[in-house]
Amino acid sequence: MTTTADRGAAADRAPGGGGASIERLTATEIAVGMPLGHEPVPAAPDGPAGQDGPAEGARAVLEELTAQALRAGPVVVSFSGGRDSSAVLAVAVHVARQEGLPLPVPTALVYPDLPHADESDWQRAVLDHLGLADRLVTVTVTDQERLLGAAALASLDRHGLVWPAAAHADALVDTVAPGTRLLTGEGGDEVLGVRRVTPWTVARAHGRPHGARHLRELAGTVGGAALPLGPLTSHNPWIDAPPWLRGPARAALRRHVAARARTPWRYDRATAAMASWRVPSVLARNLQALADDRGVRWHHPLQDPRFVRALARDGGAWGFRGRTDTMRFLFADLLPDAVLARRSKAAFNGSRFGADERDFAVGWDGSGVDDRLVDAVALRRHWLGDRPAGFTGPLLHQAWLARALPREETR
Known part of the structure; x- marks a missing residue:
């Protein structure tokens, strides 16, 4: 008997058009909205580009990873104006000028209907600083990226259920020419962020705790409770699971959160361990599988295992005093300090x-999702709320796919 989950996994490990394989999530991971656990980290490839010995710092590794894309060019940088995409753009421009390569093209998605996505002031500040004020390309996004829009549904019909759901409709991929290399700042929030030891590193630098909040952070890190937010940005998984999760899914998320909270105490070991989490590796593989249809190649240097390992070495046991300190360590010569230290983020x-x-949510009868894992009533209520969470996209697609199957086959 064919089920919705079977249909979503029908092409499991099959090429997504140009050779990259789609990695399917389990039913529990679909409910939670992300891959769980970790996997072995591949060894560094042979040759100079793959060397990441003790003498190589994170900045040098990042420059080499960026140079690989530039040499294969043309390169477009997915540039929001946030800290991570600004850093990747700055490194790419620096490397291109050093090696006499064509400059990367900063390309920004513009969302006229989303005021919280407006980063134009930050974009201008970065581009002026880098001498690229006249090189910005903008792509206006209205409904191209909708999870149930025409582009997403065509891709969903071709590829089946894929995480992340947003990969089915990427306005940037659909705009650039075949053969383009797309550089992103994906993974920066996690890789360049804080670790369990960070509040203690701050106290060590100041010689003492500074304030009640810092004291709470110091105490919280002992049990892992003070870790930063992960990808579930509309809910705080470090405090509680989303209300639509049931039994096994809720337990799986809590186990995942507990594992993330019990990362190694030392900065270098905790950072190196990040290279084995499945989220970045599945993300990279699945984005590439869908981009193969367009002949586009993604590059995510900030989550590349070689960069992650090099940053671990640079940080040593104590690491850095926070996200801004890490940004300054890596990019102080390339970007204004206001960009390196900014705390605001756009919402897309x-x-x-x-x-x-x-x-769809209004008329949805709850079919398609696994009712052992998901409370359909609570999920529907969330979808009809003000800010539906992006990580519920796989459930939305799972429910949509069920429409094409006889009702008895979705059970």
Whole structure:
């Protein structure tokens, strides 16, 4: 008997158009909204580009990873104006000028209907600093990225259920020419962020704790409770699981959170361990599998295992005093300090949920999702709320796919 989950996994490990393989999530991971656990980290490849011995610092590794893309060019940098994409753009420009390679093209997605996604002031500041004020390319996004829009549904029909759901409709991939190398700042929030030891590193630098909040952070890190937010940005998984998760899914998420909270105490060991988490590796593979249809190649240097290992070595046991300190260590010569130290972030989830998604939720009868893992009533209520979480995209697609199957086959 064919089920919705079977249909989503029908092409498991099959090429996504140009050779990259799609990695399917388990039913529990679909409910949670992300891959769980870890996997072995591949060894560094042979040759100079793959060397990451003790003498190589993270900045040098990042420059080499960026140079690989530039040499294969043309290169477009997915540039939001945030810290991570700004850093990747700055490194790419620096390497291109050093090696006499064509400059990367910063390309920004513009969301006229989403005021919280406006990063134009930050973009101008970065581009002026880098001498690229006249090179920005913009792509206006209205409904191209909707999870149930025409592009997403065509890709969903071709590829089946894929995580992340947003990969089915990427306005940037659909805009650039075949053969383009796309550089991103993906993974920066996690890789360049804080670790369990970070509050203690701050106390060590100051000689004492500074304030009640810092004292709470110091105490919290002993049990792992003070870790930063992960990818579930509309809910805080470090405090509680989303209300639509049931039994096994809720337990699986809590085990995952507990494992993340019990990362090694030392900065270098905790950072090196990040290279084995499945989220970045599955993300890279699946984005590439879908981009193969367009002849586009993704590069995510900040989550490349070689960069992660090099940053671990640079940080040593104590690491850095926080995200801004890490950014300054790596990029102080390339970007204004205001960019390195900024704390604000744009919000883009609104580009995925609109009238079509709301209409579907209004008429949805709860079929398609696994009711052992998901409370359909609570999930529907969330979809009809003000800010549906992007990580519920796989469940939305799972429910949509069930429409094409006889009702008895979705059980």
